[in-house]
Amino acid sequence: MEDVTLFHVKWRKPIDDETRQISYKTTETQTTETSKKDVECTADFQVNKEIQTDSMEDMGQGEGRKDVRISKEVLNHIYDFIRDDSKVNYDRLLEFHKFDKVSLETVQKYHVETRNENIILMISNSARKTLILFGGLSHETFCSHQARALLCSSAVSTSLPLPVCAISAVFYSSTQFLLGDISGNISMCTMDKVLFQGKVTDGAVTSLELSRHGLLSGSDDGNIILWEIENAGLEKITGVRLTVSDLSRKIRKSSTSNKPVAVVSMQISGDEVCVATETGGLYILTLPTLDSKPLSQTATSINKILFETPFIAVVYHTSNAAVFNTEGLVDEIPFVAALAVRCGPYFIFSNHTRLVIWSINTKSTVIDETLPCHSICSLSNDTLQVLDADFNLVSNFLNDKV
Template sequence: MEDCTLHHFTWRRPVRDTSQIIYQTTETQTTETSKADVACAANFQLSKEIQTDSVENGAGEVGKTDYRISKDVLGHLYDFIRDDSKVNYDRLLEFHKFDKVVLETVQKYHVETRNENILQMLSNSSRKTLILFGGLSHETFCSHQARALLCSSSTASSIPLPVCAISAVFYSSTQFLLGDLSGNISMYNKDGKIFEKKVTDGAVTCLEMCRHGLISGSDDGNIILWKVEEKGVEKIGGVRLTVSDLSRKIRRSSTSNKPIAVVSMQSSGNELCVATETGGLYILTLPTLDSKPMTQSATSIDKILFESPYMAVVYTTSNAAVFTQEGLVDEIPFVAKLAVKCGPYFVFSNHHRLVIWSMNTRSIVIDENIACHSICSLSNDTLQVLDADFNLVSNFLNDQL
């Protein structure tokens, strides 16, 4: 095998010199040192090792040779590297945006109910669905026959509850956490209660699992981060929202320490979006819970969805809308009663009409008349609907170009 000399050079931006440019490089010599067979799964076995040695002059200095590169060649190299217009990656983004989505039914089974009010429905990655039943309105105490139904296509377990649970989140494939009107956080499985802890004098209005633990919100303005253990929950930190934390457009006084009820929240990465009953919106940093108020009007909020940077707000009496921190992005053309985040989509329903809003196209991709009692997200691409006949229908969100 013959020796081969590899040349290396560095270049600089051309200078205003009509003459040729001189560069100096280091000459190296590559020689083969050894060969050895290596076992592998392929039909051939070959392995080579090479060693790069510097060729030195008699005085011990590395040999140097001058090479001349014409100004035209160097100019072409410079233009090729600096010309960003030769490859325009933005043109490829259009191939990853979908302007049409269709719902494809992949599973359907019936759920036995007793003409009860549905308070909440949620699912997990193990295709388990939890439905909370109870009263829609309460005074000083709860006297409803509340229960939780944990079901799948093959099994269903009805779990009686002492009071109405108005918030829930899955902790594992078989365990779930409930927040109730009495201020308790409880853990259940299909066999019943595992533990219960009193965390507030009011009601636990919302629960959210994040990478840092369990987050609870209550109607006394407390937002608390918890560590979930086998026999209970342990407080890590918390913050309390008061009237003085509201945006100046909403609050009437800047000195009031009166708490404001938390009605909904959802996390995205290390951020938590929180909504209060008077229309306040906050972005909290996790796990420190440092809060930043958003500028909003004094409109009662029922539920929020959050996937940074988008926030979908479901108002009690006004059309739902999608915002970013810079302002309004789009308005949903009806007063929604149900809302859920499903992958890159926000899904809204008023029990008769279903609207799906895409974060990719920043527009509505589905607007259909579908009667339902409740909706939830089964996965990032599957929407579950409890239809008018109490059938749980799993719909795959099929993107089409």
């Protein structure tokens, strides 16, 4: 086997002919070094070297001729490689980085003092602080629950009483968080006080998401608003209102109704946000313009969604959870989930007694085990936090195993 270095290549894609074969005729060049030196050297030392180049081209049927035949399929592969040499095709390498085994490894555990309260929501941030919202699960015309927010870490826990139940939340910094409540208010809070509060809708603020463009809020009156966060409050940037006429034809009964549809869940992935409505409508909105595109779905009541483009995990109230992409159903989770969270490249589901972890990379379930818990949230892209049956906050590292 001989190593050959090509310094310049010009290539033309062959004509698409199934019967065509290409034959190459090679030319070999042999370089022979000859040296000539005087036997007796004078004071002026001289060494003469001469290079002789002999070109040998065998045009006949002798031993110097080499015929190389390359099939059309190989030529097409070479052409595609040269054509795509300006970019790296990471999709071809993805197969070598897919893992079908994941284990949960406990890295931290501490107890949280709670009363006999309903947990509405639990979220965490990168500073390893966890916010738990307590309150009522159902409301009529007013709220009479003893609502509060509990901000806790392994060292200390602080309880913040709330006038009404907060049902949505997002961390703004390691010590500041935003709450959306059933009265239509958005509040900025710290560990011990409320920094500001503003009424943004007549309904309930059901969803809050933080993006690089600002704070995105969704409410049960169909309004989705992008806000700029200022020291003294919120400044509206833009907004849209979803109505019945925006729904897919499979769901809506009328094409002209301006009746709003309630937003129940949102999640951002890059510069896109997936929005779910209570009647089963799904939308993809582009940030920061909030241009919307409806997705075709069935009229099934939605509890929560997870979004990591191009995958959408939908948690229904009475049906098995499922994962979709733009082409349709990808996989079905074999139970009716009550909790769901996105944790890095995983969608995680729970019905309070069973935990299922679905991998975005392998498009399959990688963990399905019994795990009693009150709530779950994502501590980081590779750490799942669980509030277990004994009210211990347990941080679990998602360990990939080849």
